[in-house]
Amino acid sequence: MSASITLHNPYLTVRIKSKGAELCSVRHSNELEYMWQAGEAWPKHSPVLFPIVGTLVNNTYTYEGNSYSLPRHGFARDMEFTPTQLSETVAKFTLRSNAHTLQVYPFPFRLHLQYELHNDSICCSYEIENIGDSDMYFSVGGHPAFAVPLQSTEQYSDYQLRFSETEPLLRWKLDNGLLRNDTAPVAGQLNNTLPLQPSLFYEDAIVLKHLQSETVSLLNADASHGIEFRIKEFPHLGIWGAKDAPFVCIEPWCGHADPVNHSQHITEKPGIETLAPGGFWQRSWQARFF
Template sequence: MTTLENDLLRVSIRPKGAELTSIYHKPSGIQHLWQADPSIWGWHAPNLFPVVGGCLNNQLLIDGKTYPIERHGFARQSIFETTESTTTHAIFSLRSSDVTRVHFPYEFEFQIIYELIESRLTVTYRIVNDDEKTLFFSVGAHPAFAVPFHVNETYDDYFIEFEQPESLETHMLSSGGYFTGETKAIPTQGLQLPLTEHLFDQDALVFKDLKSRSVTLRSDKHDRSVTVNYQDFPYLGLWAKPGAPFVCIEPWLGCADSEGQPKPIQQKEAIQQIEIGKVFEASFSITVR
């Protein structure tokens, strides 16, 4: 386990998946990350690579061949090497191997960089194309924040506050986790989307055209908050197990497949690409107040 710490935050990251396991706010004594109760949802903040969401038939179609791939990809199950670590900065690395090539036939290095500055944790995804062809991929984050912050509160005391006014429209998912092509309006109260027990009864809310580049998790009862800034990520997912005491705020560069016929990887919605010898970077941040 790697720990980053300053006067305000103590952050822990485990080698499996280079996954955050703790965001502890020292002045208030609040643990802001969901603590992965396996009877409800056994993750804290998985990193999603080389796909986001589910692929039709659990397969990727690359250069005319099919490759087995699990939902959200293999990075979250992989052991990362810690290549740099100080009290406020750490870099984790996953390199292509015989194991990854079974699922994803590219030569790459996937780095996850954590940087702690005051009350803000910045997470950077850096992907290096070590192959002799263009590399196609998706990448995203899936942090789960504990709700409520205090024992004397309820889930319904909390809301997601958008940076700008939004006419929210979620893209509907089938029971298999694929887009159906249907959308549904999600009512707000001004800038606020109230959290309720049944908000996620039909799976995640997936937004593809938000004006806001940040959202904040707040309560009606106090001024404590958690803000996720996702400047580099065009898609945003919100999700929780119905009735569970957390909410996931998920910046994505990529998304699940739509129902129908599988498409080659380069034709997948929101797919990213890196040319030979190039490097891709995208960052998001989590700020605790």
């Protein structure tokens, strides 16, 4: 049975479900709720993406001559994690490979998600252990959905994303969830800002690779409220919203969907991470709420 864990400090009250180790609520002492509260438009809050990010060609991959099937974004988001470390400001959850996962992903692993409060910020860490005897191939990413607008007096179009560097935002186009070989400028970019419009996501997610920006901020019109999201440790970024829905996802990724012409060999997958037997891998993102 899924449990709900609450973290608290003078600035933030945070709720996490053990199913998927999913961040569900971030309430600030300013009384704002920053997370999308799930609903008809999209039933998730902040799923973990593992052991793949995005879609595979025909939802399958091959490894050592065998074929395996995985759904978009993998299986971890729908599995029950075990709380392994809890305090007032820290929660750590662990998922270990089992007979079911080994049928579709033949790599023994331990996946840990840790959430830690620091004043008005959350640090989310992904830790992966290879407990098998061969190299492990994986992708991992976050998918947090933030409420837009934050206040009933505002509109979706009052908000913008602001990148810490002025750089061209070139989106890798998607074809049925797979990466095409071409890019196009993201419509509406103004210097280091991207005004939010629902139409940005009518052609699926915005996929960006190797940004120079270390942070991307979600801001209301006068920048009085928002989120500063630190993405430095992740080479790829997804930005997504369900059609005309009142949220935006800021998704730090290590890995991405298959290219349309991919061989389906997981060892040749662009963006794949490789972890040696006995190895340990960690990446973190941080979000400051104001």
